[in-house]
Amino acid sequence: MTFTSFIPPERTLMGPGPSDVSARVLSALARPTIGHLDPKFVGMMDEVKALLQYAFQTENEMTLALSAPGSAGMEACFVNLVQPQDTVVVCQNGVFGGRMAENVKRIGANLVLLESEWGRAVDAQALDNLLEQTPQAKFVAFVHAETSTGARSDAKTLCEIARKHQCLTIVDAVTSLGGSELRVDEWGIDAIYSGSQKCLSCVPGISPVSFSDRAVDIIKHRETPVPSWFLDQSLVMSYWSGEGKRAYHHTAPVNSLYALHESLVILHDEGLENSWQRHQDMHQLLATGLEKLGVDFVVPQAERLAQLNTVLIPQGIDDAKVRAILLNDYNLEIGAGLGQFAGKAWRIGLMGHSANRANVALCLSALKEVLV
Numbered sequence: 461m462t463f464t465s466f467i468p469p470e471r472t473l474m475g476p477g478p479s480d481v482s483a484r485v486l487s488a489l490a491r492p493t494i495g496h497l498d499p500k501f502v503g504m505m506d507e508v509k510a511l512l513q514y515a516f517q518t519e520n521e522m523t524l525a526l527s528a529p530g531s532a533g534m535e536a537c538f539v540n541l542v543q544p545q546d547t548v549v550v551c552q553n554g555v556f557g558g559r560m561a562e563n564v565k566r567i568g569a570n571l572v573l574l575e576s577e578w579g580r581a582v583d584a585q586a587l588d589n590l591l592e593q594t595p596q597a598k599f600v601a602f603v604h605a606e607t608s609t610g611a612r613s614d615a616k617t618l619c620e621i622a623r624k625h626q627c628l629t630i631v632d633a634v635t636s637l638g639g640s641e642l643r644v645d646e647w648g649i650d651a652i653y654s655g656s657q658k659c660l661s662c663v664p665g666i667s668p669v670s671f672s673d674r675a676v677d678i679i680k681h682r683e684t685p686v687p688s689w690f691l692d693q694s695l696v697m698s699y700w701s702g703e704g705k706r707a708y709h710h711t712a713p714v715n716s717l718y719a720l721h722e723s724l725v726i727l728h729d730e731g732l733e734n735s736w737q738r739h740q741d742m743h744q745l746l747a748t749g750l751e752k753l754g755v756d757f758v759v760p761q762a763e764r765l766a767q768l769n770t771v772l773i774p775q776g777i778d779d780a781k782v783r784a785i786l787l788n789d790y791n792l793e794i795g796a797g798l799g800q801f802a803g804k805a806w807r808i809g810l811m812g813h814s815a816n817r818a819n820v821a822l823c824l825s826a827l828k829e830v831l832v
């Protein structure tokens with residue numbers, strides 16, 4: 461058996477992530493590796509932190525990029541904040557809310573599940589009612605942008621309700637960061653995590669996280685140590701902290717962080733609000749074209765994510781065959797349905813660098829040819 465270099469095909473990524481990574485970010489990735497405690501690298505990490513504070517719209521000191529994917533960001537929020545004696549309300553309206561619930565169960569804390577219909581936003585009134593009856597609740601957790609369904613929940617209102625009931629909030633922003641309006645400080649979010657591979661259009665495998673002062677206070681005054689050594693934020697923070705000498709915690713993925721830095725510079729150059737608007741504009745363009753093809757959306761208009769368009773597979777169409785033709789003949793990836801929507805829906809991503817006119821045009825013309 462002989463082995464040669466792996467040369468991936470050039471795809472257009474319009475699935476649920478990863479999204480297209482720009483040549484600018486890929487070339488940042490290919491720059492020479494330097495030591496992860498090299499003063500030049502540490503200086504770049506400080507910029508990554510400042511750029512993440514901008515992307516999250518926060519002044520939280522504990523804002524950093526975990527060397528692991530979004531699921532690790534999720535786990536970091538839960539294992540650092542939630543202890544076995546705590547009650548956590550998890551709002552579930554798709555696959556990823558279910559993963560949050562699983563985290564609570566594994567910690568051995570008391571899980572209260574608030575289920576909303578898949579394909580709809582989390583029901584804010586139902587959360588208010590539930591918290592009224594659950595005075596022992598300490599945390600409310602929800603997914604801002606449910607990638608499994610394409611629904612956007614009203615994070616601002618859900619946080620207001622949580623605060624009214626003296627609860628802290630844990631928010632999944634894996635698919636929303638950079639693509640949907642998100643204001644961590646203004647909305648009073650206590651712990652939030654995201655992923656590098658969605659609307660930031662960076663390579664997968666990094667999870668930006670941010671913790672409010674209230675959340676940091678809980679981490680500092682825990683009765684027991686955080687059960688995960690790698691994800692213990694008080695240890696990770698001593699590596700990311702701007703003050704004094706950096707303590708070795710683990711070897712950071714140096715080149716991936718160059719790539720994240722570049723993708724955040726691109727976001728900063730464009731401007732956060734312009735990026736949100738671009739996602740919205742591309743979504744409108746796609747939605748108009750899909751309508752002409754007679755393809756229907758799963759999510760009601762007011763609750764739709766611009767960056768993740770979940771559409772019903774038209775009657776009589778072979779799901780796997782169409783996606784295979786798009787991939788093999790058009791080099792175009794769209795996503796299959798997940799969970800309750802497996803085999804029933806497609807997920808068309810317009811995330812970050814992928815959210816552009818050329819991609820929308822390619823997707824619409826390819827679908828037009830394949831669906832007739």
Ligand code: PLP
Nearest residue numbers: 529530531556607632634635655
């Ligand atoms: N949360 C949401 C909403 C996601 O869409 C994903 C991934 O698609 C995750 C969490 C998990 O992120 P990762 O696959 O990077 O671990």
